[in-house]
Amino acid sequence: MMKKTLIFILCLLIVLWFCGPVLLILIAALTPSAEYYDLARLVPTKLTLTHLESLFVRLNGWKATLISIQTALLSIVISFAIGLPAAYVLTRYVFKGKNLFRLTILLTRSFPVIIIGVPLVTLYLRIGIADSVLGVSLAHSSMILPFIIIISSSILGGISVEYEEAGMVFGLTRFRSFLRITLPLALPGFAAAAIYAFVLSWNEVFISAIINLTNRTLPAHILNTAMTSPDYFKFAAGTVMALPAMIFIFFTRKYLMSMWGISLK
């Protein structure tokens, strides 16, 4: 009984340690501006949705949220469509310059975005995909792709090639063998990689701001505003920014540990 109580208290402390700051941010976001600076009160006497309403409704944060969700999902689709075949090749085939290729993929992340900003937007304007969800998604995909390839190849590397070969012995093609055998085994790991991709796209500001003038993503739309506003607005913006990402992670959380291959054991 004593042991159970101790475990319960320990669990409670851990939950408080992680959820406490989130709760405090939420309370600060809901505190009326007049009470926020009242040092005598730690907990506000009433809660208000004014700051959230301001950011989400009056400053059109809801539109930006929709664009951010579309952008993040499209970025995941594009980066998986290109990244998965690349990861498969890196895992299953031996070829000259394989390690160099792996290194080169990561090197693409070493270019400062501000340097490629002007040529990128110029190109986008010329081919007519500036100010569109597709344009930002493509740019985000190029940022996410190296991670998808590296993570996916390590996940695929954890699944024995013999399963696929067995499938092929029984008449499946290589593609169908991947689809029917390897993919279901690797799916939790891919889902975790997708969460990572979602968070990367969700938090990106500079590229979104320069490519999309009118259809702006949430961080591009509110980050500067939040950082130059009073504390309670910062907390309100923090809540608006964090909530959709937290909901997404909540529903896919069981896959998160799989990124490191735990589900395959």
Add this chain to the structure above:
Amino acid sequence: MKRTLLFGLCLSLLLAVAFGQLNFVSTQFHPATEREYFEGSLLPDFVKLTNVKVQFLPLTYEEASVRLRAEQAANRVTIGLFAELQGGMELMASGGLLKDISGVTFSDRTFISTFEKYAHGYGIKQFVPWLQATFVMVINKKAFDYLPKGLTKEDVLKGTSKWTYQALLEWAKNIYDKTKMPMVGFPENPQGLFHRFLHGYLYPSFTGGQFVKFDSLDAVDMWAYLKELFKYVSPGSSTWSFMSEPLMRNEAWIVWDHTARIPAAVRADPEQYIPAPVPAGPKGRGFITVLVGLALPKNAPNEAEAVRLIDYLTSATTQFDILEKTGFFPVIEEAIGVIPAGPNKVLAEAVVAQAGAPDAMVSFIPGLGPKGGEFTAYYREAFRRIVYENEDIKKVLQDIAPKVYQTVKESGATLPQPDASLFH
């Protein structure tokens, strides 16, 4: 039903194409309350008056600069109007990104001549002056109970010759000795504007220039002074970005900040939180004037609509309205003549007293463009090493000075005031 929907869709598309939309990119009015006012009140009033649809797009200087350069390179300009500080405009003009707007004039208003002068450069009129702002001190009236001998409240509020940095030090020490609390505050947080205090206030007041005398003997004295002052500066300063907050939380009594970042406190209680001019140093009363202008990018679309918006934004009534709502001050004589009563009047009086002081020394923020961050980072580095890490002042200044000069040189910026006046 489907037909009605289709008709509605076609009509909205046609309207959008027929009337176009003016994209107004601004590096100003980013804080939530300012942006709400701009998008929810100021621009809708303009739309009602003119039927011109305006999209307000707040971007940082870096974002706006990349986008403008890309639009020029692709020959597809979508930004119709651009608002930025004088220094940034100068850099944009040096890159050939702005249109010459010497033909844009308004007969019913007189722009302040100093600002008109600084709107020209690189052979063109780069922008129409729009708004001005500066940085002042704000003092919690409790602090006046601890004034040092020889300094009166009147001296502080009027910016007399007795209101000096030395007097500020004695005042801060007096408060500390009697209350055991360091009650001077600066917005030192990276989002704060403390670097402006270093290069635009202290340096000119002690050396006569913002950076040309970066490692001079006068500068050594200045840093020694700052080191002494920081014994009485609240350690919370490193976390503050807007000084209205610590003022209202009673964590600092004597603060310095941008006029657009303190109205919350002054409006909350104008009798408790009193704006005042900055102190003077051995070389004068250095202070920054922030000048915001409105410019047309080269090959900008919707030019006629953009000029109508400039006309609206620089009219006396709009300038009053902006002062009341945001704390930015007017730039046309017609508007300055009548200062509105209330907290804004107190604030305006401090700005006027500062600018009108006999020893006033105007500093313009150097137009370094993307190098601006690097430039201010060196001042912050010097501050950190000298004040917090206790390094030898001369060594730090000799170490950083070449980097500062190199940054300014690489940016291609012209020498700002008051540095330029040192050579005339």
